[in-house]
Amino acid sequence: MTETERMYAYFICSIPMIGGVRAGQLLSRFxxxxxxxxxxxAGWREILNDSVVEYMDRQKKSGNLEEEYHSLGEKQIGLVLQEEEGFPQKLLEIPDPPYGLFYKGKLPEQKQPSVAVIGAxxxxxxxxxxxEELGRYLGSQGIQVISGMARGIDGISQQAALLAGGTxxxxxGCGVDICYPSQNRKLYEELIQKGGLLSTYAPGTKALPAYFPPRNRIVSGLADALIVIEARQKSGTLITVDMALEQGKDVYVVPGRITDRLSDGCNRLLTQGAGVFLSPESFTExxxxxxxxxxxxxxxDPAQKIRGRRKSRKRIEKLEEPLRQVYKLLDCVPKSTEIILQEAWKKGEYIDIVTLHRRLMELELMGYVKQNTPGYFGTSAN
Structure with a gap:
């Protein structure tokens, strides 16, 4: 992608209400x-509602796009797009992945294990x-700690990981050029030096309550597992848990006393089947x-890949075109229907959700597709 193309992609990323799915629809159309x-x-209204269109129009008229884009480099802020090398592959597997990510410091290592630690x-x-004990141990074991840099559990675990020499x-839930909360300034600076800060929101975007729930899907999306340390019955932490479960991630919970209101949410998660966290060592093992x-x-291994491709080609040849179109969008790693739709749109193949579900069910009955988790489909090994 040229710098000019990236500049216009920056404009799409600067609209808080546009995620990967809407971006894919816009790119497919235009x-x-x-x-x-x-x-x-006029064009945007074909796909987006009036409030988003009005926001985009204000954004387009209010600033100098070229100047804003080039200021990223001056502020040492990176922007990585879905189709570019370095974009976290884990995020491509979640419902509505972001079209782009702004960051300061580094991006998470793709082939290194990651754990999200969240709580009160x-x-x-x-x-x-x-x-502190968990963050320190994960950091010492080379496991990346993902969290929201918030007060309390989030920031404490992240600081401990860095002190142990980890990342x-x-x-x-704001631009990466803004330290929120302000009292975590020391941690903010250390994360830039020893890890990274990420956001789907453009630089200068202030922290608003509405921005944090969408942010939480990125926290869980970047992690291979999630650990909850203290959460009340009605806690924002539980929003992240719901998103992690929707993404198919393992959730572990630190149990608490039944008289402790800070543990009500955790203890209820245990009754619903969450994993029990007993110690950093046993969890890590x-x-x-x-x-x-x-x-x-x-x-x-390479030989398996070659055999798999040959077998896949033979199977595809037996399918009629409408089913073949959907089958080609799948691989051995299960994808959500949202991701499948997005990939279809990127290729200029418009499929509505009802038709997609019908074709997936047909493929599953024929033995071509396997649904390992509700809503997630991958190619069958048979």
Missing amino acids: GDPQGVYEAGT RECSEYGRFVA SYGVL EFMRNWEEKQELSSP
């Missing part, structure tokens, strides 16, 4: 980022102790065993 920019309000902002001394990444098994399954 061809490329510049086409999206030049489509104007107003944590107890017990919660602080567990977060950590903070996902913000189980986590790494599961992680290594997944790596082996997703990384077959």
